[in-house]
Amino acid sequence: MPRYWPEPPFKHGSPQRTGVLLVNLGTPEAPTAAALRPYLKQFLSDPRVVEIPRLVWWPILNGIILNTRPAASAKKYASVWMDEGSPLKVHTARQTALLARHLGTAGHGALEVDYAMRYGQPSIPDVLNSLRARGCTRILIVPLYPQYSASTTATVVDEVGRCLAHWRNQPEVRFVRNFHDDPGYIAALVRSVREHWLVHGQPERLLLSFHGVPRRSLELGDPYHCECHKTGRLVAEGLGIARERVLVTFQSRFGKAEWLKPYTQPTLEALAAQGVGRVDVMCPGFVSDCLETLEEIAMECKEAFLEKGGKAFHYIPCLNESDAWIEALGDIARAHLGNWLDLVPDDDATAAATLERARALGATQ
Template identity: 45%
Template sequence: MSKKVGVLLINLGTPEQPTPQSVRQFLAEFLSDRRVVDIPKLLWMVILHGVILRIRPKKVAKLYQSIWFDDGSPLMHYSRKQQRALQQALAGQDIPVELAMTYGNPSMVDAGKSLAKQGVEHIIALPLYPQNSRTSTAAAFDSLARGLAKCPHVPGLTWISDYHDHPEYIAALAASVEEYWKAFGRGDHLLMSFHGIPERLERIGDPYPKQCRTTAKLLAEKLGLSSDQWQEAFQSRFGREEWVKPYTDATLVAWGQKGMGRVDVVAPSFSVDCLETLEEIQIQNKEIYLEAGGKDYHYIPALNADPRHIEFLARLVNEYLPFK
């Protein structure tokens, strides 16, 4: 007899309020995760609590305040929209959908309890990270495992590790770019900006950079771009060690200094718009490019709850159904 299946959508997490106190609480949990920062623990705790959590919360809170929605941060706003849309797409199959965050709320435990109350005996866990990294996907798995450790009866589990090269994901990305071009015109170059990780992690086997490059290549092919019309790059680095290259900001500076015309930027590693896309890419990087001499700059929004994205996620869930 088939068991009832439920979907657990997983994203990173977000401060609950755009205040220094809320940001500090979130960053303390996020940056204490050894999957995210793996330098010697004692040294890192001194840096984290002695420097970072004293300085960054106030600065980050101001950035959040500039992009905050009435119902929360952009990441929460769009993740909830995805949850509701996917629930509707799967309504005919009686597959409930809950949202959980690796850090903060809604927690894995609360989402799991909600699924259990709905009679779910098998969970399809879908981290909203197209590319698989220890810093995101593995951290989400750890968080889910800690949550399941508190359950009196562990349910069946299907884990979707990535979908970086899924044809329908690439098609949804391409359609979003083409739709933007149709509405706002087309730039001279397309920059595909992915969240970065330290180079050291790639050397020890993290598949993320390779998967990002595959996504970029497949998207370029789907859009029919020649090699001189696009480039991938990596953003959001911090600390002193080398991160995966090329860097997004350095690339934009170089392009601006060459006097390039319009640049369009898309962020294929982000399933929803968030601080890193709406503030870093859309605002900060635009300033970097224009100040370096670039002529025009456009950010193409993340897929968010776009119907094509939701249709893809629904089909992905069906591909992983354990009972057919």
Template identity: 50%
Template structure:
């Protein structure tokens, strides 16, 4: 038996068929401890995510974390789960449908679009297999993380190429490594903030909250921190804000190690204590709303701000399937469709 997988059908012409793969981090199959144990086991076993020596981490992960965390996480997922399923996957399918509609109208059957998750289902491997079965010979991978980070885009790269390296015929591949400073993305973020201000008024402070990561990653050369700051700077310039109008923070820290600072929850409490009564918070790192936005930012951090003396707190949603966001994706995709 060959170690390399070949095409099931012979292709003798030069027709280019493109497969567009939109990817995101992942989601459990259901909001249950069992499903969370599977999902967290896959996620936290990735050395891109946790860089502790494997043997030590194996003992911690299987001896402690996967015995305790799945039950707690399942309760949180229950608060955001919808009849259609996980918000991240539901929105991902909506994004796919809109991108597919535009590309099909332009390129017909010569383009396929799919959505996949780095961890959990639908998997990147299954999506790539489907491309192969359908004769795709030009693949465009668009990880929907604006700011490059090893644990997100780097991990996606690993999954894609670990699958494709087993193929006999390697197709043309374009891998998008972030889009933190693309003008359309910056304008889309600015427009969503302006829409909020038009409806709710200008907040005392606008909070840009990015997903955190251990400080160690920055010290080892991961550009995520710098790219996040650049996104914030460009949006602030687009909006014409002063340095007193906004603050930038990092959320979702996990474990005892020092993470990127300032921390979102600590900052929100301090803002309220300093007399800021109205804050609006946006998280440019998320291309689709998920547990970290719908639970952590919408509820958990709101409680922190209100309990510390704040009065008005609003979360500005992720760009999700907004038409301006779809335009960002199309701009990244179309130059690579042959």
């Protein structure tokens, strides 16, 4: 029998509310080895993230990686840490507040909008419990991963399911699967590039760098690779530039296995060696700047390109809190909320509307 978590006190006539939960990957609580260790352990223990048999992977993770990687990763986090905290968490919190205001302005102020991290804090179970305490009986889950992958989006679905398995009175739940080709998302990316080029001029090449995944995931049927390339094609079309000027690459390799190619840093080094003077790099797979964009791309990859003879390297920031992105995010949320937007958080009003519809159908006398 499942072990149910305590339900909040039930009160007749309590308003039934609708929640919107944004979910991002996660971050350590501080740029220190002590904070990195539990975060990395939770992240790298997820069987969807590392698809290696536990019997083989567990000794490597606990015996080697968690004893060596936290200190090195902490230094990288420290190089991009903001006064308010981790960039990923700061931007996600800001996006949540802006989305709530945007939806409120559109007449949906009764929605409960919050955010959680798949790994680290605030956790998905904690925020789901908070939404339950606020009376949410309908919850839209929005993983902030534009392109679907089993190692990202699916892990959010897994965690939500694990949490709700311990609830007796479960909410109605909807998920956003992806938005890699959403017109608003693509328009926000295109606008970001154009605004950068308006100030700095155009480069010889634009690299769209996405987070890498093992090539084996593509062979097993993961759609991530195809969705990344579709995003790249749509951005190039939106910019109205020749497709050959836009390159889709993959970053953040881990381990010795082959990952999706071409790899970002070697591609940049090859371009520099070929005489390409300026490249601009954008990371459309991340809606918030984070370690992988600010340190790996804007610092490490820039250094590699210039060392190989490149003349100018421009990093175009993630969508972060741009107006176009918040508007697109609002449209995505509204599209998936659908008929939930017609439900008001007032049992009396809801009951009256239901009765009226029933009378119209002749269901009551």
